[in-house]
Amino acid sequence: MRYSDVDLNRKTILITGGAGFIGSNLAFYFQEHYPDAHVVVLDLFRSNLTLSNGNLKSFGHFKNLLGFRGEVISGDINDKQLLDTLKKQYRFDYIFHEAAISDTTALEQDLMIQTNVNAFKDLLDIAVAHGANMIYASSGATYGDAPSPQRVGREAPQNVYGFSKLMMDHLARQYSQKHTNISIVGLRYFNVYGPREFFKNKTASMVVQFGHQLLSGKNPRLFEGSDKIVRDFIYVEDIVQANVLAMHPRESGVFNVGTGKARSFQAIVDILQRELGTSLPCEYIPNPFIGRYQFHTEADIQSTRDVLGYAPRFELEEGIAAYVSEIKRLFEEEVR
Ligand SMILES: NC(=O)c1ccc[n+]([C@@H]2O[C@H](COP(=O)([O-])OP(=O)(O)OC[C@H]3O[C@@H](n4cnc5c(N)ncnc54)[C@H](O)[C@@H]3O)[C@@H](O)[C@H]2O)c1
Numbered sequence: 001m002r003y004s005d006v007d008l009n010r011k012t013i014l015i016t017g018g019a020g021f022i023g024s025n026l027a028f029y030f031q032e033h034y035p036d037a038h039v040v041v042l043d044l045f046r047s048n049l050t051l052s053n054g055n056l057k058s059f060g061h062f063k064n065l066l067g068f069r070g071e072v073i074s075g076d077i078n079d080k081q082l083l084d085t086l087k088k089q090y091r092f093d094y095i096f097h098e099a100a101i102s103d104t105t106a107l108e109q110d111l112m113i114q115t116n117v118n119a120f121k122d123l124l125d126i127a128v129a130h131g132a133n134m135i136y137a138s139s140g141a142t143y144g145d146a147p148s149p150q151r152v153g154r155e156a157p158q159n160v161y162g163f164s165k166l167m168m169d170h171l172a173r174q175y176s177q178k179h180t181n182i183s184i185v186g187l188r189y190f191n192v193y194g195p196r197e198f199f200k201n202k203t204a205s206m207v208v209q210f211g212h213q214l215l216s217g218k219n220p221r222l223f224e225g226s227d228k229i230v231r232d233f234i235y236v237e238d239i240v241q242a243n244v245l246a247m248h249p250r251e252s253g254v255f256n257v258g259t260g261k262a263r264s265f266q267a268i269v270d271i272l273q274r275e276l277g278t279s280l281p282c283e284y285i286p287n288p289f290i291g292r293y294q295f296h297t298e299a300d301i302q303s304t305r306d307v308l309g310y311a312p313r314f315e316l317e318e319g320i321a322a323y324v325s326e327i328k329r330l331f332e333e334e335v336r
Pocket residue numbers: 016017018019020021022023042043044045046057058059060061075076077078097098099100101102103115137138139140141188189190191192193200
């Protein structure tokens with residue numbers, strides 16, 4: 001579905017992190033709806049480098065871009081020389097900034113701040129120089145375990161990832177006050193699930209992870225009390241919608257992107273079992289993350305509705321129903 005009447009053909013669009021989950025979904029949105037737009041993907045792609053928690057340092061995967069006909073650049077947003085070259089050689093109309101250490105459990109504070117916050121400043125400078133509107137990924141993790149509904153202005157990050165995203169939001173506000181030639185919109189995504197997340201491995205959503213547990217005949221393993229651990233789960237198609245609407249906002253700012261409804265991890269398993277025709281018994285294990293875990297998230301999306309015109313289209317049941325054939329394909333082609 002197309003979310004804007006603005007003609008973007010012949011525009012140049014940079015998507016950082018475009019080989020990742022959300023960035024690649026954006027790349028295909030523009031390719032499908034604006035075949036004459038020049039879409040440039042910049043991503044570090046994966047190597048064998050890992051963080052101290054054992055997860056990959058960057059999750060970008062070529063398979064997320066199979067069928068993409070735009071330009072692909074492998075590079076690091078921390079590389080100032082590369083950003084300088086991009087600044088000189090291109091003239092971007094829009095920048096979608098998705099590249100980040102997206103792993104909320106990463107412990108490397110130095111790399112997190114450098115990649116998520118400091119490199120963002122360099123990208124903001126390119127946006128200002130090019131007159132490009134900036135749309136960047138903030139996160140529901142800025143709220144930590146703050147009470148629901150989470151509202152912009154009431155942040156309490158519990159980890160360095162959430163902190164880094166909050167610092168991005170502060171930086172963005174400073175830039176929007178100083179530079180009125182462009183709009184800058186931060187989107188605080190809540191828990192995103194959907195196609196092209198699989199290559200995030202263990203950091204992919206529990207929707208695909210439970211789906212594959214069920215398809216392999218294993219009992220789904222949930223944390224104890226999972227009927228009461230609730231999150232605002234949001235289908236990636238609605239994330240694309242919010243990004244597209246944020247290209248021409250009524251005003252710059254930071255906005256929540258969720259459904260506005262809290263659903264439990266138990267509900268994910270129950271819906272998946274219905275969709276997949278399974279009835280495996282659940283196993284409940286102690287939650288090792290107590291103290292640094294979000295137990296109740298529910299985005300207040302009023303300002304997102306008012307300022308961006310955003311209206312989520314997928315409740316959890318609909319998102320999982322739209323996703324389930326892809327979960328099965330991945331299981332056949334990548335898991336088995
Ligand atoms: N998926 C979610 O639930 C969620 C929730 C809130 C916020 N976010 C944010 O949304 C954005 C996209 O997340 P995602 O889920 O698609 O994760 P992802 O890990 O799939 O995408 C991030 C991409 O950035 C790339 N990258 C990492 N470091 C880089 C660097 N130094 N230079 C260039 N590229 C680099 C990775 O290779 C990867 O392709 C991130 O900023 C993330 O923090 C995601």
